[in-house]
Amino acid sequence: MLEVTDICSSYGEAKVLDRVSIRVGQGEIVALLGRNGMGKTSLVRSIMSLGSPSVTSGSVILDGVNLSAMRSHQVANQGIGYVPQGRRLFQSLTVLEHLQMLERKTPGAWSVRRVFDAFPRLEERKHHRGNQLSGGERQMLAIGRSLMTGPKIILMDEPTEGLAPVAVENVESILGTLRGEGLGILLVEQNLYSAMAVADRVYILETGRVVWEGLPEALMADQNTLHRYLGIH
Ligand SMILES: Nc1ncnc2c1ncn2[C@@H]1O[C@H](COP(=O)(O)OP(=O)(O)OP(=O)(O)O)[C@@H](O)[C@H]1O
Ligand SMILES: [Mg+2]
Numbered sequence: 001m002l003e004v005t006d007i008c009s010s011y012g013e014a015k016v017l018d019r020v021s022i023r024v025g026q027g028e029i030v031a032l033l034g035r036n037g038m039g040k041t042s043l044v045r046s047i048m049s050l051g052s053p054s055v056t057s058g059s060v061i062l063d064g065v066n067l068s069a070m071r072s073h074q075v076a077n078q079g080i081g082y083v084p085q086g087r088r089l090f091q092s093l094t095v096l097e098h099l100q101m102l103e104r105k106t107p108g109a110w111s112v113r114r115v116f117d118a119f120p121r122l123e124e125r126k127h128h129r130g131n132q133l134s135g136g137e138r139q140m141l142a143i144g145r146s147l148m149t150g151p152k153i154i155l156m157d158e159p160t161e162g163l164a165p166v167a168v169e170n171v172e173s174i175l176g177t178l179r180g181e182g183l184g185i186l187l188v189e190q191n192l193y194s195a196m197a198v199a200d201r202v203y204i205l206e207t208g209r210v211v212w213e214g215l216p217e218a219l220m221a222d223q224n225t226l227h228r229y230l231g232i233h
Contacts, residue, residue: 001025002047002080002153002184007058009046016042016053017208024153024184029175031195031216032188034205035231040188041085043205044155047186048072048082062153079108081151085158085188087138089130095141096126099148108150115144118177136167143174153184160194172198192230196220204229 002024009017016039024030032040046055049072060067060075067075076082089098099112099122116123119140125133133141139159146154156175160168168191175185175198189195195202196216204212204225212225219225226232 001063002186003059003061004043004047005059005061007043007046007060008056009042009053010056011042011053015208017046019058020205020208020210021058022186022203022210022213024186026152026184027179027182028200029179029185029187029198031199031202032186032205033190033192033195033202033230035229036190038205039208040205041157042208044082044157044186044188047075047155048080049075076149076151079150079152081146081149081154083139083142083146083154083156083159085161087135087142089133089138089141091131092129094127094129095122095133095137098130098141098145102145102148104149106150110147110150112148115147118147118174119144134167135162136164136170139163139167139171140174143171147178151183153186154178155186155188157188158190159187160189160191168194192226192232 004022006019006021007017008019020043034040042053046053047060049070062078065078067078099115103112122140122144125137159171178185187195199216202214202216202219203210206229211229
């Protein structure tokens with residue numbers, strides 16, 4: 001279980017997160033919603049200890065281990081996977097090379113074979129380079145890469161951004177499969193309906209604060225919150 005408690009973060013002098021607390025359990029998909037610029041990516045980056053924004057107070061605890069003072073590679077080794085916004089890949093590396101560079105022999109780590117079994121499409125494209133993949137294939141590769149370290153929790157920053165409906169459904173079904181294997185997923189989404197299709201619980205961020213948390217059904221029935229924080233009529 002990931003427990004983020006009272007995180008405050010800043011870009012230089014500019015405060016971006018104000019005492020944010022969230023929890024993600026095993027086998028749970030938790031959606032993080034909020035309009036552009038509200039702090040979703042900043043929260044995910046803060047949990048990963050990427051350095052920018054800098055975390056000024058609060059704690060990040062995974063299964064009782066305090067990750068707050070760790071560097072990002074240590075956070076990853078403790079069991080947090082990360083799929084960055086924008087599907088960053090190496091243009092000149094093939095699918096296979098992208099995965100092989102992360103292969104480890106540590107317990108719980110995924111092999112390239114296991115990733116290909118989970119994403120047959122990636123195996124078909126294994127000799128294609130990063131710049132020769134479709135948006136949906138890039139997203140599968142980014143998710144596959146995040147699994148290589150054998151995470152307990154994965155932070156996914158807008159995995160369906162820019163994808164066609166059929167590719168969105170594919171990502172949704174991948175998330176369902178990972179949940180079934182006991183992974184916890186923090187899912188940053190702009191697409192409310194996609195998030196509601198898979199989420200077990202929801203948080204909404206507004207200018208760096210959690211302003212709403214609850215069940216998807218409760219959110220969908222709450223016209224006022226949908227309108228006020230997500231701009232939906
Ligand atoms: N590197 C940075 N330096 C300074 N300010 C930043 C930096 N990155 C983001 N910000 C600011 O921090 C705030 C939160 O940005 P963040 O990227 O976390 O938003 P977001 O909720 O992920 O938005 P989106 O949905 O557009 O991805 C915004 O006001 C943004 O302009
Ligand atoms: Mg973002």
